[in-house]
Amino acid sequence: MFRFRFSLTPDGAVGAGAAPVAVPAGARAEVSRFLPRALLAPAVVTLFLWMIVPLVMTIYFSVIRYNLMQPGETGFIGLANYEYFVTDPSFWTAIVNTLLLLGSVIAITVFGGVALALLIDDPFPGRGVVRVLLISPFFVMPTVNALLWKHMMMNPIYGVLAQVWHFFGATPVDWMADWPLMSVIIMVAWQWLPFATLIFVTALQSMNREQLEAARMDGARYFQQLRYLYVPHLGRSIAVVIMIETIFLLSVFAEIFTTTSGGPGDASTNLAFLIFKQALLNFDAGVASAGALVAVVLANIVAVFLIRMIGKNLD
């Protein structure tokens, strides 16, 4: 919507104010070697620090005894923190929950997103309004999203869903108690479905319309169009959606923090929330750091594949 276009006339902005200044050729070359690096440096240095300082500290904390409540007791304890974190039964539950959350939300948003994008791709009355309404949930902050669903939608007595269940003569579900992970998946998917839809709608706009028209003329059925034209065209944006969502979904936190607090038991605890629990609820920074490194390794395994995938699509 906001697209600014500025035109440069030959005698306009560029030439007018700049009187020719004689610059020695050597100096200019010197400048052009130094300048790009100087301009790049602040971003690279700050990002490098942002990456390396926490990483080194985390590695250090992960091999010492470090409880925020007992600052006196420190000392090298080798891999004990890792052992504690990995052998904790909550760990495997958290890994499984993390992957379930990631997988379910990606499946819902990719299939739902493609379907929705195809539905609103061609013009129909009110398409502009539909687009705006559809994208809205994506801009809702996670804490609002979580509480909105927890209370107004999913409350077993007063919630809207309970009324819908009543309407169909069913017994309302106590979402937070009986389906905690499912509830979190619904909240997160509600947030990310609009995002996926928006990406796919944008990608569909660059479809080759003539090709599509030709296929229709030749009597291609809708399923055939889908199979041979739409899906191949969307391949790249599906890859991108999966990548972006993976980045954000591996560390879903606020939705769990504000609704189920990981419970009941560990039923809705993911890796991010488990580490948070160790660090700020159990005050065991050592174990939390070991867990954090496990999470970073997990994220990197995923990232290597994803970066390769998107790297191919770059230039």
Place this chain on the structure above:
Amino acid sequence: MAPKAPITAALVGRTVAAWVVTLVIFFPLGWLVLTAFKSEMQAISVPPLLFFTPTLDNFVEVQQRSDYLLYAENSVITSVISTLLGLAIAFPAAYSMAFFRSKWTRDVLMWMLSTKMMPAVGALVPIYVLAQTAGLLDTRLALIIVFMLSNLPIMVWMLYSSLRDIPHEILEAARMDGATLWQEFRRVLLPLGMGGLFSTGLLCLVLAWNEAFWSLNLTAAKAGTLAALIASYSSPEGLFWAKLSCASFMAIAPIVVFGWFSQRQLVQGLTFGAVK
């Protein structure tokens, strides 16, 4: 927006389907807005009320109960300053990579993207300890720094992909005419790159405004943002829905409206220019 195609059964079907799905997806948000104008009794009435006499009491009470304006101020300050600061660092870097390509450019870009892959929780303990040591817990400065750093890769990427589209010849012509670096920036890059700068800023503003992990973990009563304020409404049960909705409505309204205008840029920004 009159349909150009003749009204067919297919068009009617598509229109109805699209509107039904859209209304279902938008419903929770619409319900939130409605509840913000209800009394507490109306908010939990069974069956739920669709029509009622709206009240503005909640807005007053939310402000009195939890000092909404302070949190709103924190949100505005942290998101705006972190975005401006980030742009100031990211723009030169993007410029450098877009116009002085070297064999490292690609690797640097990829490395920056990879820092975004690190889960925030991985840095929780060290950042918490650093903030504590520096006396920055529960300060806006801590949030500004963290927001800026976590959005920096996205900013560089977005600006890079928008600057890359500016033809080199224009810059070379300016240099030939003897433009200094400042003139080059002021008179060529800024006007041509304004669209990119604007959309990058918009997107990062949205991301910073909605950020919840760091605001929940690094701030409390003094520097908390709206995302943290809303989380504090999670404990009281039952009778607080109208106030919760009202606070939520005030927390998301500005940014949702912002989002409507920036959705096109958002696609490019969040997909690192891979989908246009």
